[in-house]
Amino acid sequence: MADNSITYEDFVKFREFFYRKTGIYFEDSKRYFVDKRILERIEATNTGNFRGYFNLLRFQASGDELQHLINAMTVNETYFFREEYQFNCLVNSILPYITKTKTPGSLIRIWSIPSSSGEEPYSIAIYLTEYWTGLKDWDVEIIASDIDTNILKKAKEGRYSPRSVQYLSEGILKKYFKPLPDGDYQISDDFRQAVEFTHVNLFNLTDTKPYRHFDVIFCRNLLIYFDDQSRRQAAEVFFDALRPGGFICLGHSESMSRISSLFKVRKFPEAIVYQKPEEL
Amino acid sequence: MAIVKQRQASPISQDERRHIRDLTGLIEQLSDPNPIARRWAARDMANYPDSVSALAGQLDRETNGTVREAILTTLMLIGNTDAVSALVRCLRSEDAALRNDAIEVMKNMPDAVSMIIRDLLRDPDPDVRIFAVNILESLRHPDVQKWLIEVISNDKDINVCSTAVDLLAEVGTEDALSALEALKGRFSEEPYIAFSVDVALKRIKDNG
Amino acid sequence: MSKKRVLVIDDSATVRMYHRSVLEAAGYEVSEAINGIEALEKALAVQEPFDLYIVDINMPKMDGYSFLRQLRQQPIPQVPAIVVSTESKTHDKAQAYEAGANFYLVKPIRPDDLVAYVCLLIGQGGHQ
Numbered sequence: 001m002a003d004n005s006i007t008y009e010d011f012v013k014f015r016e017f018f019y020r021k022t023g024i025y026f027e028d029s030k031r032y033f034v035d036k037r038i039l040e041r042i043e044a045t046n047t048g049n050f051r052g053y054f055n056l057l058r059f060q061a062s063g064d065e066l067q068h069l070i071n072a073m074t075v076n077e078t079y080f081f082r083e084e085y086q087f088n089c090l091v092n093s094i095l096p097y098i099t100k101t102k103t104p105g106s107l108i109r110i111w112s113i114p115s116s117s118g119e120e121p122y123s124i125a126i127y128l129t130e131y132w133t134g135l136k137d138w139d140v141e142i143i144a145s146d147i148d149t150n151i152l153k154k155a156k157e158g159r160y161s162p163r164s165v166q167y168l169s170e171g172i173l174k175k176y177f178k179p180l181p182d183g184d185y186q187i188s189d190d191f192r193q194a195v196e197f198t199h200v201n202l203f204n205l206t207d208t209k210p211y212r213h214f215d216v217i218f219c220r221n222l223l224i225y226f227d228d229q230s231r232r233q234a235a236e237v238f239f240d241a242l243r244p245g246g247f248i249c250l251g252h253s254e255s256m257s258r259i260s261s262l263f264k265v266r267k268f269p270e271a272i273v274y275q276k277p278e279e280l
Numbered sequence: 281m282a283i284v285k286q287r288q289a290s291p292i293s294q295d296e297r298r299h300i301r302d303l304t305g306l307i308e309q310l311s312d313p314n315p316i317a318r319r320w321a322a323r324d325m326a327n328y329p330d331s332v333s334a335l336a337g338q339l340d341r342e343t344n345g346t347v348r349e350a351i352l353t354t355l356m357l358i359g360n361t362d363a364v365s366a367l368v369r370c371l372r373s374e375d376a377a378l379r380n381d382a383i384e385v386m387k388n389m390p391d392a393v394s395m396i397i398r399d400l401l402r403d404p405d406p407d408v409r410i411f412a413v414n415i416l417e418s419l420r421h422p423d424v425q426k427w428l429i430e431v432i433s434n435d436k437d438i439n440v441c442s443t444a445v446d447l448l449a450e451v452g453t454e455d456a457l458s459a460l461e462a463l464k465g466r467f468s469e470e471p472y473i474a475f476s477v478d479v480a481l482k483r484i485k486d487n488g
Numbered sequence: 489m490s491k492k493r494v495l496v497i498d499d500s501a502t503v504r505m506y507h508r509s510v511l512e513a514a515g516y517e518v519s520e521a522i523n524g525i526e527a528l529e530k531a532l533a534v535q536e537p538f539d540l541y542i543v544d545i546n547m548p549k550m551d552g553y554s555f556l557r558q559l560r561q562q563p564i565p566q567v568p569a570i571v572v573s574t575e576s577k578t579h580d581k582a583q584a585y586e587a588g589a590n591f592y593l594v595k596p597i598r599p600d601d602l603v604a605y606v607c608l609l610i611g612q613g614g615h616q
Contacts, residue, residue, distance in 0.1 A: 007486050008486075009482060009483050009486035010486070012483075013449070013450060013483055016450070016501040017450065019522070020501070020522060023522075023526065058420075058450075058451065059420050059422075060420075061420055107284075125283050128283065129283070135282065135283075139282065139283075139284045140282075140283050140284065141283070141284055141285065141286055142283060143286075191283075193285075194282070194283040194284070194285070195283075196285050196286065205323070205324070205326070205327075228384070228387065228388055228418065229356065229388040232353055232356070232384075232385075232388075233353065233357075236323060236349070236350060236353055239346070240319065240320070240323070255525070255526060255529060256525050256529070256549075257521075257522065257523050257524075257525035257526035257529060257549055257550070258549070259549075260349075260549070261345075261349070261377070261381070261525065261549045261550050261554075262346060262349060264558070265525060265528040265529055265532060265558070267532040267533075267562075267563075272529055272532055272533060277346075280315040280316060280319075280344060280346050280347075374579060376545055376546060376551035376552070376553050376554070376583075377550075377551050377553075377554055379546065379551075380546055380547060380548055380549075380551050383546075383548065384548050384549070406574070407574065407575055410546070410574055411546070414546070438596060439574040439595055439596065442502075442595075442596065443500070443574075445502070446500045446501065446502040446503070449501075449502060470596055471596075471598060471599055472506060472595075472596035472597070473596070475502075475505075475506050475509075476502045476506065479502055479505065480502075
């Protein structure tokens with residue numbers, strides 16, 4: 001039987017710990033939401049009360065419970081045009097900045113990791129096609145990677161539920177998707193062939209070595225689930241995968257302040273992104 | 281122009297990783313004039329625990345922050361006592377970025393750090409003792425509270441003690457209560473100690 | 489008159505809480521950041537710039553000096569900064585001023601001293 005009381009001091013102690021780990025800060029007004037989820041995790045982990053649970057969270061060597069909890073505290077749903085302000089930033093600020101310093105006609109490389117079932121890399125492809133006038137002058141390569149081979153298979157198929165495409169305009173849906181008899185939508189073959197899907201384990205040096213010379217990396221809602229050591233390793237991989245001056249975009253609830261000091265903070269009108277220094 | 285798939289193989293062969301990747305080759309690369317080559321050498325050395333002395337030597341000379349970060353990451357991954365000794369030296373550096381990066385890395389090395397933490401907590405330099413308490417913050421080790429109680433009971437430096445109190449507010453149990461009360465008496469003229477001890481006491485009692 | 493806004497940058501939650509309570513009592517509005525990177529993110533994200541930064545030196549990911557050096561290059565209105573440190577070595581002080589600090593104070597700081605320095609740099613807190 002779980003002791004289902006979380007005092008205000010417990011809440012504050014938890015809030016500070018969670019803030020230090022993730023950068024997510026819960027105001028007092030979120031207390032009900034936070035308490036409810038902690039109580040669910042106390043129950044699921046059989047830790048009995050807040051103190052037992054907090055000890056597990058702090059001292060568990062694997063860090064698995066922290067991952068579960070972050071999952072419970074954040075909405076982790078993937079759909080087309082999720083966090084659209086970043087794609088806006090890509091076409092209106094990042095790419096214009098990059099093309100200023102690149103030799104015309106050279107290739108622009110974008111890495112989407114984790115690709116998950118493909119919504120993010122296909123969103124980038126659609127966004128560039130629809131909203132970036134530079135596409136008539138530049139070739140762009142989009143590489144999408146994930147550690148999960150099943151999800152990569154799904155991504156290559158490109159079939160999506162109505163829920164996953166709900167934020168796309170009628171026009172875009174008509175233009176780039178084919179309605180299927182079961183109510184799902186399949187993204188057009190042009191896009192399926194344009195995006196390259198690959199299998200990558202970020203912690204395998206042999207896996208990640210070939211990933212080089214990217215101009216932009218999208219790595220959204222992944223690093224927040226990693227422990228400090230893994231974040232540090234992942235940051236090294238991304239740093240070396242970028243060209244000097246290249247950019248990395250994180251998810252909206254993620255902050256580089258919990259990940260790495262290798263990158264510079266850059267403010268664009270649409271978003272704050274991170275940049276590899278032009279010179280090492 | 282359009283969205284395209286790769287026209288050529290990844291241009292990896294043309295660059296800084298072309299050299300021989302055995303330990304002798306890597307050690308040579310670690311002092312290459314090009315910082316990118318040094319970074320790659322440092323990263324690839326994670327597979328060679330014997331490379332610690334070369335990494336430590338380079339750390340003393342290295343001026344490029346991104347290379348130093350790679351060296352520290354590799355020392356963290358190697359994780360043996362030699363690696364920890366190299367990191368302890370960084371705590372005494374005049375460079376704040378290096379000191380703090382060493383603290384972060386050591387937080388992830390519970391086994392190797394637990395062997396030397398008591399010495400660090402008794403170091404003559406109060407700043408090093410503060411860093412030692414900082415390392416305890418995320419160190420997953422069962423003796424953390426015991427060490428913190430020793431600090432607040434014995435250390436003469438107010439900032440070392442207050443750093444330990446901050447952490448006790450998070451990890452402390454009833455076992456820490458009397459030492460916290462005593463500390464308040466020891467620094468009765470200091471408003472910050474009174475404030476932070478009260479925070480810690482409230483958290484611990486409320487939790488019991 | 490709107491309240492003057494101070495960003496407190498320190499990795500210790502208790503120190504942030506302490507500075508907040510002292511400065512709020514004196515009529516200032518206080519925001520917090522856990523290290524230099526988060527402070528830069530906050531300084532760049534806000535519509536209305538902060539009036540003052542109170543910066544610790546030893547912090548994970550980005551220390552106080554690196555923060556000040558990068559802050560001073562950002563295309564935002566530049567405002568004063570007080571460096572607060574446990575270290576009293578002279579080279580640290582010199583580094584702090586070189587990086588763009590206006591004052592260098594050694595911890596622990598008494599509440600009335602903190603308010604006095606803040607007031608000296610940006611004037612009194614706004615009305616309650």
